[in-house]
Amino acid sequence: MNLTLKVWRQKNADTKGKFVTYQADHVSPDMSFLEMLDVVNEDLTKKGDDPIHFDHDCREGICGSCSLHINGRPHGPKQGITTCQLHMRSFNDKDTIVIEPWRAEAFPVIKDLAVDRSAFDRIQTAGGFISVNTGGVPDANAIAIPKVVADEAFNSATCIGCGACVAACKNASAMLFVSAKVSQLALLPQGQPERYRRVQAMVAQMDAEGFGSCTNTGACEAECPKEISITNIARMNRDYFTAKLIKQEE
Amino acid sequence: MSNFAKTFSSSLGKKLVMALTGLFLCTFLIVHLIGNLQLFKDDSGQAFNAYAYFMTHFTPIKVVSYLLYSSIIIHAVYALIISAGNKKARPIGYAVQVGNQNSPWTSRNMGILGTILLVFIVVHMGDFWWKYHNAELPYAKYEISLDNPNDIRVSELAYDANLLVHSEVTDLQARIRIVISKDLYKIVNNSFQTWWYVVLYLISMAALSFHLIHGFRSAFQTIGWDNSRFLPLVRFIGIWVFGVLVPLAFAAMPLYFFFK
Numbered sequence: 001m002n003l004t005l006k007v008w009r010q011k012n013a014d015t016k017g018k019f020v021t022y023q024a025d026h027v028s029p030d031m032s033f034l035e036m037l038d039v040v041n042e043d044l045t046k047k048g049d050d051p052i053h054f055d056h057d058c059r060e061g062i063c064g065s066c067s068l069h070i071n072g073r074p075h076g077p078k079q080g081i082t083t084c085q086l087h088m089r090s091f092n093d094k095d096t097i098v099i100e101p102w103r104a105e106a107f108p109v110i111k112d113l114a115v116d117r118s119a120f121d122r123i124q125t126a127g128g129f130i131s132v133n134t135g136g137v138p139d140a141n142a143i144a145i146p147k148v149v150a151d152e153a154f155n156s157a158t159c160i161g162c163g164a165c166v167a168a169c170k171n172a173s174a175m176l177f178v179s180a181k182v183s184q185l186a187l188l189p190q191g192q193p194e195r196y197r198r199v200q201a202m203v204a205q206m207d208a209e210g211f212g213s214c215t216n217t218g219a220c221e222a223e224c225p226k227e228i229s230i231t232n233i234a235r236m237n238r239d240y241f242t243a244k245l246i247k248q249e250e
Numbered sequence: 251m252s253n254f255a256k257t258f259s260s261s262l263g264k265k266l267v268m269a270l271t272g273l274f275l276c277t278f279l280i281v282h283l284i285g286n287l288q289l290f291k292d293d294s295g296q297a298f299n300a301y302a303y304f305m306t307h308f309t310p311i312k313v314v315s316y317l318l319y320s321s322i323i324i325h326a327v328y329a330l331i332i333s334a335g336n337k338k339a340r341p342i343g344y345a346v347q348v349g350n351q352n353s354p355w356t357s358r359n360m361g362i363l364g365t366i367l368l369v370f371i372v373v374h375m376g377d378f379w380w381k382y383h384n385a386e387l388p389y390a391k392y393e394i395s396l397d398n399p400n401d402i403r404v405s406e407l408a409y410d411a412n413l414l415v416h417s418e419v420t421d422l423q424a425r426i427r428i429v430i431s432k433d434l435y436k437i438v439n440n441s442f443q444t445w446w447y448v449v450l451y452l453i454s455m456a457a458l459s460f461h462l463i464h465g466f467r468s469a470f471q472t473i474g475w476d477n478s479r480f481l482p483l484v485r486f487i488g489i490w491v492f493g494v495l496v497p498l499a500f501a502a503m504p505l506y507f508f509f510k
Contacts, residue, residue: 071348072347072351073348073352098346100344100345100346103342103344104339104340105339105341170336170358171336171340172336172339173261173336173339203261203262204260207261210339211339212261212336212338212339212340213261213264213265213332213335213336214261214472215336215357215358216357216464216471217352217353217358218353219353222351222352223352230471231476231478233471234472234474234475235474235476236474237262237471237473238473238475238476239474240260240262240474241262241266241473244253244256
């Protein structure tokens with residue numbers, strides 16, 4: 001396959017970026033998208049040019065590092081996969097592929113296609129945990145949890161924090177991410193003691209980071225590589241309003 | 251800032267205001283529609299004019315109407331505030347973004363649809379609400395036979411500052427009931443004789459349809475309604491009642507007068 005790549009190049013957060021066109025020839029359809037970029041980078045390095053910077057780590061769709069906006073969609077044209085799981089057979093010979101970084105005020109560009117997603121870490125630090133004193137390991141069956149509830153919590157917990165929801169949202173809203181992190185604990189008994197404090201703290205941090213509001217377009221759900229449902233958003237909203245308007249201050 | 255104020259200045263709180271005012275406006279639409287069905291009655295507007303009088307002079311409804319006006323304003327102002335925040339959340343946009351592949355068109359264009367509706371509300375209230383309250387409208391005099399309520403003779407009276415907005419006298423000797431009311435029906439009838447005015451209404455009702463197809467169910471999502479048993483019902487009402495039935499029934503009114 002011979003492809004034309006239009007790649008966003010930006011030296012650092014303070015400089016203005018621009019699109020640079022590269023020719024990627026003799027690309028195998030069996031390559032993953034990131035392997036294709038590796039080959040392009042190898043050529044660039046040989047020529048003495050600065051290689052294209054992009055985030056990646058596990059390359060098997062579980063770490064949430066890769067973050068490319070490909071032809072107008074986060075993680076490319078396929079559903080339910082990350083960029084590293086996208087293969088070149090999803091494209092046609094002689095295609096032009098536009099590759100951009102996630103665009104959000106809260107995700108500043110570090111370099112080229114790599115963005116700083118530490119806003120997500122700060123939201124998690126604000127409340128995305130349960131406080132447990134160390135001690136003996138509790139009996140695994142001590143707390144009964146219905147299978148459907150456990151499954152629902154697990155589905156929320158599959159969020160890998162890649163930020164595709166923010167990238168896809170027309171408002172750069174982080175509601176899907178935050179609601180998944182709120183839900184995975186709110187659904188389980190272990191998450192109850194801090195349930196209402198957690199949701200308030202995490203939403204406050206989300207607002208402070210400068211993410212947009214939710215318009216309920218459902219774009220996040222459609223683009224999420226883990227196909228996390230916007231039901232989580234409704235659940236988080238309900239918990240938040242319960243915490244703010246009904247519950248006594250903790 | 252109090253906890254209450256803090257709640258409504260958070261991103262979720264602002265959306266809650268949008269959802270609650272939006273749903274309140276939805277309930278108003280149903281009331282407005284049922285009332286306006288009087289327009290289709292073949293009585294030279296007697297029932298409609300009586301209804302207009304009732305709506306503007308019955309105290310509980312007057313109170314609710316002020317709640318309604320403030321809801322429209324709050325809904326619009328909050329939409330502007332939220333949109334401004336959303337713009338700030340993505341200062342540099344994408345060169346390529348294919349929203350149609352991951353979200354419905356209506357959901358991405360609520361602002362444009364809402365703006366059309368706001369312009370429509372201003373025009374609509376200016377032409378009917380404002381005129382009914384402030385303009386020197388002619389009066390309609392209905393002489394209704396007590397023996398046969400369908401036998402109505404109508405005549406026009408010129409504007410008279412001394413006349414009440416609505417008055418009723420029953421003449422038992424002549425077996426008639428005389429109703430004199432400000433003739434809003436005539437204004438409605440005259441307005442919808444102009445083709446472009448009818449088109450403006452049709453465009454606005456299309457915008458209403460698209461706005462509510464997304465807006466109604468979106469409000470439930472924002473409030474935190476995730477009950478999977480009732481969600482299909484919410485979706486059904488959003489699409490078929492507020493997206494189809496209500497706008498179509500409203501659109502039928504200008505068309506009825508234009509082709510009558």
